[in-house]
Amino acid sequence: MVSHNGSDYLPRTLAALADQTRPVDSVIGVDTGSRDDSLALLERALGAGNVLSFPHGRSGMGGAVRAGLSARSPWEGQSSRAAEWIWLLHDDAAPAPEALAELLGAVERAPSVTVAGCKQLDWHSGRRLIDVGLSTSRWAERLTMIDADELDQGQYNGRTDTFAVNSAGMLVRRDIWEHLQGFDPALPGTGDDVDFCWRNRLAGHRVVVVPTARMFHVAHRPHAQGNPSAARKAQVHLRLKHAPLWKVPIHAVGALLGSIFKLVLSIAVKDPGHGFSQLVATIAALGRPAAVAKSRRTAASTRRIRRSVIKKLQTPRRDVWNHRRSLMEALGADRSTADGLLHDPLADQPTGDSTDDFAALTTTERGWVGAGALAAIFIAAAASVTALSGLFRAEAVSGGGLIPVSATLGEIWHHASSWWISLGAGLPGKGDPFGYVLWILGVSGGGDANAAMSWLLLLAAPLSGLTAWFAAGGVTTRRRFRFAAALFWAAAPALQVALNQGRAGALVAHIMIPLLVLALLRAAGSAVGHGRFILPAPGERRFTEKPPTHPGVNGTPSWTAAAAAGLALAVVAAAAPSLLIPAVVLIVLCGLMLGRRGRTVWWALLPSVALFLPFGLSVIDRPRALLADPGVPLAFEAAPLWQQILGQPLLFAPGGGLSGLPFFSGGVIPWALVLALLVAVPVLALAVAALFLPGKRSRTARALWVAALVVLVGGWLAGHVATGVLGDALVTPFTGPAVSAAGFALLAAALIGAERLLDAADRSMSSRVRQNVMLRSAVALGMVLLLAGPLAGMAAWSAQNVLRPAAAAQPADGSAGPPLGTPRLVEAGNARTLPATAIDRGTGPEQSRTLLISTKENGTFDAALMRGAGTTLDSLSTIAAARNIMGAPGQETVRDDDDVTASIRSVVATLVAGQGVDPRPLLERLGAGFVVLRSADTAAQITASRMDAVPGLVAVGQTDVGWLWRITPLNQPALQPADVAHRVRIVDPAGATVALVASKYDDVDTTIAEGPEGRLVVLAERPDPGWSAWYDGRKLTATTSGSAQAFTLPASAGQLTIRYDAPWALWAGIAQATVFGLTLMLAIPIPARRPNTGLSRDEGSLRKEHQNA
Template sequence: MQHPRVTAVVVTHNGSAFLPATIAALRAQRYQPNFVVGVDAGSTDDSASILQLELPVGSPVVGSAARAGFGAAVRVGLAEVPSRSTADDTHEWIWLLHDDSAPEPNALDELLLAVERAPSVTVAGSKQVEWDNRRKIIDVGLSISRWAERVTLIDVDELDQGQYDSRSDVFAVNSAGMLVRRDVWEALGGFDPALPGTGDDVDFCWRNRLAGHRVVVVPSAVMRHAEPRLHPTAAQRAARKAEVYLRLKHATLWKIPFLAVGAVIGGFGRLLMGLLAKDPGYGFSQLFASIAAVLRPVDLFRSRRRVALTKKRPRSVVRALRTSRREVWSHRRSVLEAFSAEGHLSEQAIADEQSTYIPSGDAAEDFSSLVAPSRTWVGVGAVAAALALAAVSVVALYRFIGAPALAGGALLPVSTSMVDIWQNASTWWITLGSGMSGHGDPFGYVLWLLAALGLGNGNAVLVTLMLLALPLAGLSAWFATGALTWSRGLRFWAAFFWAAAPALQVALGSGRLGALIAHLLLPLAGLALLRAVGAARAPQLGAHLQPGDRTHPSAVPSFPAHDADDAYARRRPVEVMLKPGINGVPSWTAAATAGLLLAVITAGAPSLLPLLAVGVLGAMLLLRRRAKTLWWSLLPPLALFVPFIASTTNQLRAVLGDPGVPVPFVGAELWQQLLGYPVAFEPLAPIAALPFLPDGPWALLVALLVGGPAILLAVAALFIPGRGTAMALGLWLLGLGALVLTTVLSFVAVSVGSSALITPFTGPLVSVLMLAIAAAAVIGGDKAISAHQLRTARRARADATAPRRRTGPALVAAAVLLALGPAVSLALWAVPSPADSVAAATTDPAAGASDSDPQGTRFGADMLVAASTERTLPATAADRGNSSERTKSLVLNVDGSNNVSAALMRSGGTTLDQLSQLYSARGLYGPLGSADLREDDEATAVIRSTVAVIVAGSGYDPREELSQLGVGFVVLQQSDSAAEVLAGQIDSVPGLVAVGNTNSGWLWRVVPPSSEENVAAPETPTVEGSTTGARARIVEADGTTSVVVDSGPATVTSIIPAGSADRTLVLAERADAGWQATLDGRVLDSVESGWSQAFALPADGGRVEVSYETPWEPWAAIGSALVIGLTVLLAIPMPSRPRFVRAYPGRRGQPVALVPPSADESEDEAADTVSPADGGSPHLGESSSPGETARLGETPDEVSILSGRGRS
């Protein structure tokens, strides 16, 4: 019998790193192929020239399209070697080789021997081992699960001990080194073009089985393969796409629709699994791959037709070769345990460590006996800072203790019902005044969360939040700076600096709850963003000292070594922890947490939205792969703001408005903002808390003392050598961006005040600026301390008899200067002054906004907030406002100049969650930078004219207008002399009956003409049967009200009686196309009724339903809920086992050798080290070309990872 004829096809695509070794192994075969064909699949390197130079003489080299796939390249190559028919029983064979698959010398011989022994075998495969380590197995044959998932049943780093040498018949074999009988190849049509990559070998072997042939693996034929071992939850999208496609291709016809639907549902399941595994990138890729595989009906039809043409056996013939579900799950579980998410060290992780010099020996160990390590708990500083700040807060805000609610400045009480808060936040009809179309403010969801923390009592939570604002701010800064330094002193200073920030004091005094919450959460958001990109600092373990000790490796300076004495230190390894969030390992959990925090921050301070969005996008562009998780942090703010923005398309300025009552303020100049002050102050003014001081620029000196030292230290961070310079530069850019934005927003009006247009509050932007300065100052302080420690260690090494100085005088002076700033700021804020009592007594929200008080300046931190009741209207008006009539109240205010302001209030009074920035901006129009006052619409004009009639006391009866507005009560809130004069005038207005002076102001009830002679006594809480002041009513043709319709806050659902055919249902709401009404399911026509919304009613009675509807509502609700829900799921931390690697500091220009953890601890360490000279592959997490020198940047030092192992 003649020897079989073999044609070897070598396919390459950018494989110049592996191709020479593969061709050399091919030429070293004991049984040489008869023909060799080289195919270059669109390589951009020198792979084609290597094929032409290295292949045997006369071997053709052809080209193929890069995207056509491996099967198409093989077909192109075989076209150069036509098939030859022989008269004897010998067959022609095809041997397929990848550019990174080098066969052992006896591989082809063993394969041919196997097929000669069994003529039914038409496909034979090799044992695949790792390229760099022949002892580690990749696969010994392939199999599939019942769902067509490709499995190998080989564990990670499993060693070849002959345990699989008895394998023979398998479901499929790897295409690398596959030996195929050529007539079978041509009969089956080769690899399916619909599977140009992953899954083509499994599909071919599947069809080979169905055609009646066998597939075997030959363990004695060994193939070295550089195929990267992928994480099981990070498999390529193509793998899932091929799996679903194969499932549909080889299923019976009637199962295809069910399998397609199941595949899509399974894609969503994998998305959920990816979120639980903190890898949403995997989840989305699996979902999109599932959908893409299903949406290929034409390719699927062609592939199934090919199978039908060659199929000779039933589909059940392969059932015995499939892997059982139990085996698949057991294998998957073991692989997942080996591939811990914390075990992947990114390239940037090494780059982060390359500039860090970790002294050992003399620098730490020789002096560790001289310095007693700190054995105190690391959180002692946090507790001490919180207690001290809590004491300051109690001294300054003792008036708030026990208050049922707070009001004043921009602050109002919140609704007592969580249902009302949620409805106000999610509504698309703003229930203020006469109503307005628009979505509720995003800050309403934050208020709902606060109420949930108080088990429904949101006002109690707000009081507690105001009292604990200082300690919470300190703790926030303490935890955040832990990502920048392990110095307890610096973290303690940062806690006080952040709690003493003037922006926080101004927010507390003016009742700006959104700015207050933003200030508290900004450090935590910064911490989450740092961890999202793996930039948080972590100690390098290995020493017996505790983290934070001055001699711990983490406290040692980040300087390159230049002395010859440091050579030994560079050879000593340190242990580096690999965990998401630190050492360059990105964290999806941190990104999701950052997204939730940014959503809350931007809801409370919308002016931060453009700055934070640009900052995150800029970080994504600069950090690239390290910032692969950052995009998720933008989703929650977008989910929160997109519905609101969709309703403000004609009033985009409302997006930048601050939540709460619009309060005027005078923005500080840029130099004052740089020092931390958001509100302008007079530099030469005296200090209100220190009236005994002589004349002088005390305000300027205080401002310089509060912000100056931190600025100097933050600037020094840019010039002191060591780790963190790039981060300090980025922080300064962020701070300067905040300054630029404050200037831009000073030209954008968002609401109308009593005497001027109101712009976005600059406090949150100044908070961002101060956070950037504080973080840069911490970095600068950490580098300064490290430099001092390095100098001390070198001095001690040079002269062992010299006394060791622990702290230099310069550091002591700097520490004292840094500590004085927060101390002075807190002291001046906590000391009461006469201005506080004046501000607290007034109801004018603009009080205290000016710094012209001759008693001295308080830097804009005048206390405008005071204790209040949960409702702001008298009980009588509040009861009617919460009844089924939903009566409104017209609330009047008069100032010292007899200027009267008015507002329509519902229920128990306007609450913080009812306020809307879109409603506040309704009086403005024009470009963002040039706003003009809009003329009053009809509803506003009616309110203005009605108020003018009431306060004038002219004797005109305003009840018709009040009835249109739905007003049943008139309230005058003040009780001063000006209010008493105005009250006397209101007493003479027809239709208004005085109820009396209540705790919430003077009260009058609006009565119908028929009830004037039967006025109830002042103590009567309600008037039964009144037809005046209802939100919904039925009006007859003559304009009289016949029926008051029961109503809810924003909807109407009631049973109405029969009546005349020309009556109308009138709402005390502005007319809008979004209002829809039905009567027993029949749609009612909208009709004109002045400015009010009205519907024509038939004579029939029945169930009437009225609601405001918008096409955006369901989609916005579903989208927002989906994004927020997935983010919360992703943000839930999961317990994990950290991994460690031993790192050697290196020098510039030295190659870095990376070796995975050794599988056998007894092996010699030198034998495991991969040297570039040996053709090793320096890779970790990604494959790399052998023979290359892996260089890690151009910083002075580099780190070589020698070994790593999980630590239990």
């Protein structure tokens, strides 16, 4: 008898052993390191001399039996007397009184039988069948072929020979046990009995089941080794062990592919945990080649008959599928019953006058649940329209951190997915993850991303209110509090700063953070229930037997919500990369603290890891780019932590007044501090109260406080890392996203505190009218305070933006410090940043660049080398922004210009000086075909007149963007058909351009004519090992021409192909597509019905699922 933590079952098992009608001759008890009273129970019942302590539980039953036999009854060989038999007993399997006698009678009648087993019945329900002999499928799946809840009516009493029998109550002839070397050590749990009987059959012996020998067995013991993962591992091991040698690789590949298919299927039916465990178990089984080889050698040493003989005893595939379908139908019946009135959580509730049914009908809760959301949306929309007037029907928006987006979805996708950054002369690196967000935005705008961006700014406040209203439903059931949360979030100062400064990333993050928090709460089962799933209040008697459960609420985790959280986190992290590390820390802590209940939240990390892993591989040498905000780098002065806790991302002086409102410019009343406190203090007070109120919800409130502090600290640390350069100033990540994330965590904690306080007030209502009036008045005052701050903040923001001309004429007194708020920098603009002529040549086969020069107020010039239709928001790169920054955080410096940047500075100086120096050699290497001077002041006109005299510049005229010049190519006689420079050209050994080559955005695929020996094909791109070229299928030798990428070109004519390849591009793309495809599949909110769930399960896990149901 082998025991392991079986003290709950041993008394009955030992009593059953003692009651056998045919007593055993001797008993050996083996305890495998139990942590309960199992060892003491065995010693009391069997005697200390007959019990062995064998603290090696992982060796399984086979190891325990071998240890017990070796220590107490060593094998001395087969004697001439009667055969010795071993009866194997589990601590959780009690034999019927006549079990041993029936087994011995069966083997005495048939000497060829060397293994006999019992009929297994349920421990708790003595008539419910577990198995009457075992079988396997052709794929080594362990099968019982017993229907769910099938009762023992003697229908299997005629069964004798079988493929295998259960190890609980297995009777084995001792010589056969020793000859077969017992159970396989590689199968310490599930599958050991099937394998032993399999080898016994191959050795030429019989296995029978004796239905009259009954064993009462615990079907699904808690914390047992026989879980679905162990079953899958055993199944793969058996498949590799007993297959012919030439089929082993086929079975290995088939097992892996089958597990991957099961994973996809399990995700489709909302059961990914099972699919992942099956895949891990398969990999674990395949990762033991030494154990498989040893097992095969042991099996081969005892095999006497062909493997094909055993196939006749295995269950055909059709029978396996019919049996599985029967079990799934039983699960479907469970689901129907669970959905019926018999298990309706409200079905047993009393009704009538005594339960105040009619009083309940008169409450405000009978109104439409979305009324608060609509009210918040209308209020936020009115404030947004007032504050952002002028953006209606705007072709594009620009200003602050915003510039127009590319005109087509294909360009946006190319910039996001490309491994070559198409800015200026280009540089290696993955496109920003935010580019995918812009692509989704363009899809939502019907292909027009610029129009969608305009509408996003206009609708940001209403959308924020809507997402906050939905998320508030995860922490409170009170509609008034959901309305207050929506209004607060729509009026958050971080949102207003992001809107006025054109910070698209912070804006998207603010909108999505509530959905991320809601999804995480539901993934962990920490959201509150609504309707029939509301948990009973303390003292209520309802649901005492079966509390209402639903995925995502009341402690029931949700895989669908976890997948939704993963998608939301990917969007938030792409929009605000500085939030990624704090989010990862919090999710890991959540997964560890919640244990098994938190297993779902780990999925929330997968999409973000898949999204940022390729990007991270390209910034190994400049990791600061991982924290950079998308968009144009924009300098700001971060608020101290105490102001960030008040929800303010930018520094303000308490007496600095309100920006743009002269009447509130400071003085005696510190208007800035008053407004900041009015918005934040009621929420902070309720959030603090939630920490000390009784009940389980206070733990959620504490977790939200921890999340807020972690995010604020993470934002503070990120604020010490420079990620961009604006003029002479270094730019750090914007604090707004961290303030938004911490603010919503505190808002959720405040909602918990408010609900707990209101619940306490409701319970304290008495018959005394005066006390009730006071409580109702306090509640009303609290709601006024909650709503006053957001409404005042919206009014101030709208007024600041509307009155900004007056504010410019009458600036506030700056002596008191920076005011609260920021001026609006975002304006309606033109979607084109370059003249149409330059765009046509920049997007055509020439792929020519445009040098855009802008005049500044101090007489200096800015210059940018633009590609295609001009630099757009999706083409910007945080890698490019951070590439010139060097040094430790807080001690950063900007490195000197490289050759390309120095060339641009030199050519700009030559152009604006207008001294007759020919700039075309430098412009040709840069691939520039046009020059644009953008400005309309007198200084720009003087500069334009000087530039007209520059050799090689042909004035096209003034456009809506600025003055435009076309650059004529050098070596004009040879290039007579061309009137503008190309991105790709062919040069002779002397470096003179002899031909221009048509190209695509990054790649080249064209026919090249004959030419001189020693010629080069030159790209106006920075040199990088990722560039490769082929000429008629032969790879060309890479070289450089000055500071440009070049390749040696044969003199003969041929087909030229050039492209940029990153070593990780293919695998990274496959990984991203796989992770996001599976996440989207899992996130689709369809019911996870038990019959569908069974599609990905084997027989053992189906039976366990049925028992759980």
